[in-house]
Amino acid sequence: MPMSNQVSESRILIPSSVQSQITALALAETPLECCGFLVGEFGSDVAREFHACRNIAQSKIIYTVDPRDHLRIELDAEARGLAIIGVVHSHTHTEPYPSVTDVGQAPDPDWHYVIIGLKDPEPKIRSYRIVDSQIAEKMAKENPDWCFLHQYENEANPTAHYETTGPEIWRDCPEVTHFVAGLGTSGTLMGVGRYLKEKNSEIKIVAVEPPLGERVEGLRNLDDGYIPPVFEKWNGRETLDRKRVVRPRESIECTRRLVRECGVFAGISSGASLAGALKVASEISADGAQEAVIVFIVCDGGWKYLSTGAYTDDLDQAEAAAEKIIYF
Numbered sequence: 001m002p003m004s005n006q007v008s009e010s011r012i013l014i015p016s017s018v019q020s021q022i023t024a025l026a027l028a029e030t031p032l033e034c035c036g037f038l039v040g041e042f043g044s045d046v047a048r049e050f051h052a053c054r055n056i057a058q059s060k061i062i063y064t065v066d067p068r069d070h071l072r073i074e075l076d077a078e079a080r081g082l083a084i085i086g087v088v089h090s091h092t093h094t095e096p097y098p099s100v101t102d103v104g105q106a107p108d109p110d111w112h113y114v115i116i117g118l119k120d121p122e123p124k125i126r127s128y129r130i131v132d133s134q135i136a137e138k139m140a141k142e143n144p145d146w147c148f149l150h151q152y153e154n155e156a157n158p159t160a161h162y163e164t165t166g167p168e169i170w171r172d173c174p175e176v177t178h179f180v181a182g183l184g185t186s187g188t189l190m191g192v193g194r195y196l197k198e199k200n201s202e203i204k205i206v207a208v209e210p211p212l213g214e215r216v217e218g219l220r221n222l223d224d225g226y227i228p229p230v231f232e233k234w235n236g237r238e239t240l241d242r243k244r245v246v247r248p249r250e251s252i253e254c255t256r257r258l259v260r261e262c263g264v265f266a267g268i269s270s271g272a273s274l275a276g277a278l279k280v281a282s283e284i285s286a287d288g289a290q291e292a293v294i295v296f297i298v299c300d301g302g303w304k305y306l307s308t309g310a311y312t313d314d315l316d317q318a319e320a321a322a323e324k325i326i327y328f
Contacts, residue, residue, distance in 0.1 A: 151185045153229035161191025169295055170199050178284075180277045180296040182219045182269045183207040183243070188297055190234035197239065204241040208276030215323055216251045218269035218300060248322045250275040252310055259302065259311060267300035268310060268322065274298075 140148035151157045169176060169192065179196055181188045186207075193205035210216040212223050220226065230236075248268075255271025258264040277296040284292045302311070309318050 157187035158191035166192040166195025177292045178204045178294040180206045183209045186228045186231040193239040207243045244276045246272045246275040249319045265302040266298045270298040
């Protein structure tokens with residue numbers, strides 16, 4: 001049904017059959033879920049299925065693909081006996097780094113994390129979130145017993161997907177011909193891409209990126225000047241077969257489709273992945289291919305976008321907001 005601009009009228013009715021599937025998936029690992037409404041969209045002469053990796057895992061602390069690499073990075077650090085450091089703004093403590101101002105206990109009683117508070121950072125520091133990682137990196141360099149996890153260069157990131165996401169996709173869908181995912185840290189693309197290529201070198205690995213100078217939260221364009229070290233270490237240029245550009249508006253439109261038509265409460269970078277998969281499917285259809293199976297990743301949940309209007313505002317307003325808001 002059409003989505004309303006009024007939040008109070010934007011309820012989505014989920015069929016009982018879908019509710020049962022969601023309940024079953026909550027007890028499973030990370031199965032592939034067919035987005036049936038997309039099958040046949042490009043003509044009955046092409047047999048095509050889109051699969052969304054619905055990321056409800058057994059663990060209480062893993063709900064999307066992202067925590068897989070985060071978990072692996074943390075476990076890798078723990079195995080080396082290293083402390084895990086986080087930095088947040090507006091913390092209650094007045095001391096900036098390097099003093100440890102808060103120690104909390106994670107859901108697993110064997111894990112601990114340390115939070116360093118910045119009570120009132122100067123305006124230029126507040127202006128962009130990258131300062132958090134800069135401070136954390138500096139702290140790690142000044143304290144030999146600490147480490148900066150840095151998912152953009154930590155090889156535990158792609159390793160997590162090489163060891164888990166890739167094998168699950170191959171096990172559940174060995175007929176896959178194309179794998180599509182957003183290009184952020186590049187960990188998912190590198191890990192899954194390498195695994196699938198080892199199983200079948202004919203599988204096409206497709207990266208989704210925003211246009212140069214435009215923002216799709218969680219994704220990056222390599223032409224902006226920063227190439228994730230993980231991408232280089234895992235031979236990204238050899239792993240990727242192609243890239244597809246997806247604009248913010250397309251990402252929001254496809255995010256709404258995932259919610260409205262597929263019952264998947266996903267975030268904007270997931271919508272970008274779907275938009276990229278649609279582009280790949282259109283190209284395959286235009287080329288007259290007889291069959292293709294495209295797997296794309298639903299990489300983030302929608303909870304952090306709820307206050308942004310991404311699901312309920314006028315599309316023009318939502319697009320304008322997407323250029324300004326830093327969601328996480």
